[in-house]
Amino acid sequence: MSDKVIVAGVGMIPFTKPGASPSYTDMGAEALRQALKDAGIGYDKVQMAFAGYVYGDSTCGQTAIYEVGQTGIPIVNVNNNCSTGSTALYLARAAVASGQADCVLALGFEQMRPGSLKSNWDDRPVTRARFLPVVEQLTADAANVPGPLRTFGGAGREHMQKYGTKMETFAAIRAKASRHAANNPLALFKKVVTTEDVMNDVVMWPGVMTRLMACPPTCGAAAAIVCSEKFAKQHGLRTDVQILAQSLTTDPAVSFDPPSMISYVGFQMAQNAAQKVYEQSGFGPEDVRAVELHDCFAHNELLTYEALGLCPIGGAEKFILDGDNTYGGKVITNPSGGLLSKGHPLGATGLAQCYELTHQLRGTAGARQVEGLNIAMAHNLGLGGACVVTMFGKN
Template sequence: MSQKTFIAGVGMIPFTKPGASLSYVEMGAQAVRRALDDAGLAYDQVQSAYAGYVYGDSTCGQTVLYEVGRTGVPIFNVNNNCSSGSTALFLARTAVELGQVDCALAVGFEQMQPGALQSHWDDRPQTRERFHPVWQTLTADAQGVPRAVRCFAGAGREHMRKYGTKLETFAAIRAKASRHAANNPLAMFRTVLTVDDVMNDKAIWPGVATRLMACPPTCGAAAAIVVSERFARRHGLRTDVQVLAQSMTTDVVESFDPPSMIGYVGFHMSRAAAQAVYEHSGVDPKDVRVCELHDCFAHNELLTYEAIGLCQEGQAERFVLDGDNTYGGQCVTNPSGGLLSKGHPLGATGLAQCYELTHQLRGSAEARQVQKVDIALQHNLGLGGACVVTLYGRADTH
């Protein structure tokens, strides 16, 4: 029989620019210590651990966790591109739910380099190489534009052409992110921007994207402690934030055929994961009042509104223009500032989202607090690919 799972503790450190951070070892260890302190646990009470990161050698998870303690606990290293942190959380939650352990730790960290993302391996096939002709052909007019920009901004351009979405709408999403991040002391960028600021920034693909519409390379770490109900009661831990449902999906045929940039960047993965979560929990997407979603580009935030059911396909621009993505609207998206303003240390992002939503459900998000929240949705995406969608709820209301 499956066990109920709870988030007993969360920890996160301020996100910073590459070159200004501590080492991944120090960042990860700090985040773990904060999560343990938040839960009121000692490291020797953790029964299994999962470490998410992208840029690092094997057993970086052990290297980080050995700074906290050396208890012989099983440690699993996780690399699922930008969804590595939420995949670590998925594995921790699964272990507890299935009764393999009663207390699991998920940690994510990343020590990034400046500039566009790039592979450090040039002597072997690249990930998804079989399907590269999709983005290469559909964005053939963008030679010299970094690959990530071509993929995500190219998907946004497809939406613009299909539904008439304006570039200013993506700028409005970025401006909204800056307003939210202004209230987040852990966010990297806290300066409030206007739509004009975003539109007038340097074009990285003229007519399709400016620099401010893309998330920056970031360093940071975050962690969460997942426990069973019996463990929580035995140790007097809080059980106010429960994982109600969680799903992880990978690419399907429709991701690449017929060729579509929207499909290529994970729309179908996101939709399938979200639908599975709604079906399992019985929650309607229209009842979601707060969501942390994967806004690596402003374009992807807009696409994700439709993928996870916050609005119908083709209606995302209206969702933005009506203010339904912020305070006072239908669903406050990325109250933390999201990847665009908070930052995107790849392995840490999924657990930083968990950190934010845990505090939203506890009512401890301070100036970012969304009122009357009893469920919260998390969406974390990695090309390659994997998408993890998690639904949390206040345990006293479910």
């Protein structure tokens, strides 16, 4: 695995609310067309594809890709909960790095329904069923709160109890996200809100969460074309962005024992994945100036600062209040607006992160450009569990 893996092309469509989007076939096909155009190649050059989605029947990936071409290549459908898009990218990168293929597509899309996430199956065990007593034990007072809010809100509350973190700090994260998204034409929510606006929104869990602290269900699609450096040069493709390192981790035993909501929502998965990427790339958290991370809830963004080593454990509130998570600070987090403002179509999210950071490294991110950027990191988390951390860099 010695050849460089190049991000030759990226595509993404504007994210929309459920019911306002085209079908997943149209969204997926359009993101693919954009990635091919951005790369400057035809679909006939793609040798393998990984298509990610969570809510759909078998072979939805083929159904979307066939709208663009039918060349008989291997197409693998990927479902890894909210980390599905970056898992597709992980597999595409591995295929190129191992020499299995020279040009590979990673595609992600989601056609979602309104409301909180829930299982489509009621006749079999839910994922993580054996570990649900952890949630039931630690958040027994929030039995009427929807599952995802209870889970991530419970982790945020644990941080509040351990370190004195204030609810207003989570609100400040959401306000920051809105300021960033205002400069992203592909984001779902572009309205700028203040910390006070977030605090005064509908209360979902008293003392813990308001509605604006949760990301919205969203429809959308994104895609990336990755290839070997040799292939890129042979076909005259750009080689300015590469994947420097990548890691996919799953739950260690400590995610569930001793019982902790912070551990339950993937803190150790993220910590382990980040450490592996730092070791592989030769860069540390002190070198990272831009990161797209999995802010499905404002609470998880705060926890992820600490898991990735961007600030000390217990130091996230100071990191936020000092302005070190935005322009002018140490690390610009979610310059795209993140899941909180950009939206979170599960299968597309990891590839939307790739889209954003590719443009940031190219210097083509417009009003949200992070100046002088040479490396950037992405963090994509799915409970169940899987976490993918990727380090991108200028080639």
